[in-house]
Amino acid sequence: MRFLAFIFALLPIAASYAQVIPAPNLSARAWILMDYATGQVLAAQDADTRLEPASLTKVMTTYLVAEALAQKRLDLQQPVTVSERAWRTQGSRSFVPVNKGVSVDDLFKGMVIQSGNDASVALAEAIGGSEDAFAAMMNRTAQRMGLKDTNFLNASGYFEGPAPNHYSTPRDLARLAAALIRDHPETHALHATKEYTYNGIRQHNRNRLLWADPTVDGLKTGHSNAAGYCLIATARRGPRRLISVVLGTPSEEARTRDSLNLLNWGYTAFESVKLYDKGQAVSQLKVFKGAQNLVGAGFAEDFVISVPRGMADKVTAQMLSQQPLVAPVAAGAVIGTLKLAVGGQPWGEYPVVAQSAVPLAGFFGRLWDDIRLYFQ
Numbered sequence: 534m535r536f537l538a539f540i541f542a543l544l545p546i547a548a549s550y551a552q553v554i555p556a557p558n559l560s561a562r563a564w565i566l567m568d569y570a571t572g573q574v575l576a577a578q579d580a581d582t583r584l585e586p587a588s589l590t591k592v593m594t595t596y597l598v599a600e601a602l603a604q605k606r607l608d609l610q611q612p613v614t615v616s617e618r619a620w621r622t623q624g625s626r627s628f629v630p631v632n633k634g635v636s637v638d639d640l641f642k643g644m645v646i647q648s649g650n651d652a653s654v655a656l657a658e659a660i661g662g663s664e665d666a667f668a669a670m671m672n673r674t675a676q677r678m679g680l681k682d683t684n685f686l687n688a689s690g691y692f693e694g695p696a697p698n699h700y701s702t703p704r705d706l707a708r709l710a711a712a713l714i715r716d717h718p719e720t721h722a723l724h725a726t727k728e729y730t731y732n733g734i735r736q737h738n739r740n741r742l743l744w745a746d747p748t749v750d751g752l753k754t755g756h757s758n759a760a761g762y763c764l765i766a767t768a769r770r771g772p773r774r775l776i777s778v779v780l781g782t783p784s785e786e787a788r789t790r791d792s793l794n795l796l797n798w799g800y801t802a803f804e805s806v807k808l809y810d811k812g813q814a815v816s817q818l819k820v821f822k823g824a825q826n827l828v829g830a831g832f833a834e835d836f837v838i839s840v841p842r843g844m845a846d847k848v849t850a851q852m853l854s855q856q857p858l859v860a861p862v863a864a865g866a867v868i869g870t871l872k873l874a875v876g877g878q879p880w881g882e883y884p885v886v887a888q889s890a891v892p893l894a895g896f897f898g899r900l901w902d903d904i905r906l907y908f909q
Contacts, residue, residue, distance in 0.1 A: 564779045582703075584700060586780070592673045598656050598720075616658055645726075654689060724753065756785070771837070812888065830885045852885060
C-alpha cells in the first residue's frame with residue numbers, strides 16, 4: 534500500500550511571529566498539559582512514567598458508574614447495601630452506614646465530590662459483584678481506551694502502603710479524563726460541585742482550584758504517601774478546554790499551584806485555530822472500483838488545534854492519502870493522515886475520514902479499474 538502526499542499552506546490567520554513562552558517550573562514529579570479538543574500535548578515532563586495515582590483512580594471508577602447509569606444497569610435512586618468491607622475502607626470517607634441501603638446518587642456524590650473510598654467500594658461491588666471483579670472491568674476499559682501504561686488493583690486507589698502494581702501515567706490519566714468529559718458530560722459537571730451534605734455531614738470538594746479559578750470545573754485530587762499530592766484539573770475558557778495532570782507534588786498547596794500555573798500558561802502561550810469546518814473536504818481522493826470516482830476526505834467535527842500564540846499564519850499541512858483507495862469505502866473510515874507543521878516544526882498527525890460511503894461499482898467498472906491498477 535502506498536501513500537500519496539499533498540502539501541499545501543493554510544490561509545493566514547494571524548500576522549505576527551512569536552516564540553512559545555517557556556513552560557513554568559513545577560514541583561511535580563511528572564506532569565502533562567493536553568488540549569482536550571485534539572488531544573495535543575502542549576507540554577509534558579515524564580508523561581509516560583508509571584506512578585501510583587492514589588485517588589485519581591476514581592476517575593475510571595466514575596467512568597464505569599456513569600456507563601452503568603447510561604446503560605440502565607444502575608439507577609440513581611437504586612439503594613445499594615453498603616458491605617462491611619466497603620464501610621471499613623480507610624482513607625477519605627463519605628460516612629455511609631454499614632449494612633444499610635444508600636442510594637446510588639448519594640454514593641456517587643460521595644465518591645466524586647468528597648472522594649469517599651467507602652462509596653467507591655460500595656459502587657464497585659454493586660456493579661462488579663466484588664471489588665476484584667470491578668478492577669478487572671477497569672483494566673479492560675483501560676485497554677479499550679488504549680491506556681497502555683495503566684493497571685488498577687482496586688476502585689479507590691487507597692492502599693495502606695506502597696502498591697507499585699497499581700499505576701498509571703500523566704498521559705494515560707489525561708486521556709482518561711478526556712474520555713469522561715466527552716462520553717459523560719453530565720457526570721463531569723458533578724465534579725464542579727464544591728460541597729454536598731449527606732446524613733447531616735457537610736462534605737467539601739478537595740479540589741481547591743474550584744475556589745481559585747471560576748473557569749475550572751474539575752476534575753480529581755489524590756494523595757498518598759507513595760503517590761504524593763496529585764491532581765487532574767480541567768478548565769474551559771471560551772471555546773478552549775485544557776486538561777492538566779500533576780503527579781507527585783510535595784503538598785496540597787503545591788499541586789494546586791502547579792496545576793493553576795500550567796493551565797494559565799497553556800491559555801497564555803497558545804491560541805486556538807479552526808482549520809476546517811465539520812464536513813469540509815480537505816481533499817477529493819480517487820477511489821478505484823467504486824460507484825463514484827472520488828470521495829471527500831475531511832473531519833467528522835470542526836478541526837481545531839492549539840498553536841503558539843502569534844504563529845497561526847505559520848501552519849502548513851501535508852495530507853498522506855492511502856493509495857490505492859479501493860471500494861467499498863465506509864463513511865467515516867480513515868483514508869488518510871493530515872500532518873501539521875508550525876514554523877517548519879512537526880506539530881502532530883491527525884486521521885482524515887471519508888465524508889461519504891462509496892459502494893462497489895458494477896462488474897465492468899470493477900474490471901476496468903482492475904486493468905488500470907495492474908498497469909500502475
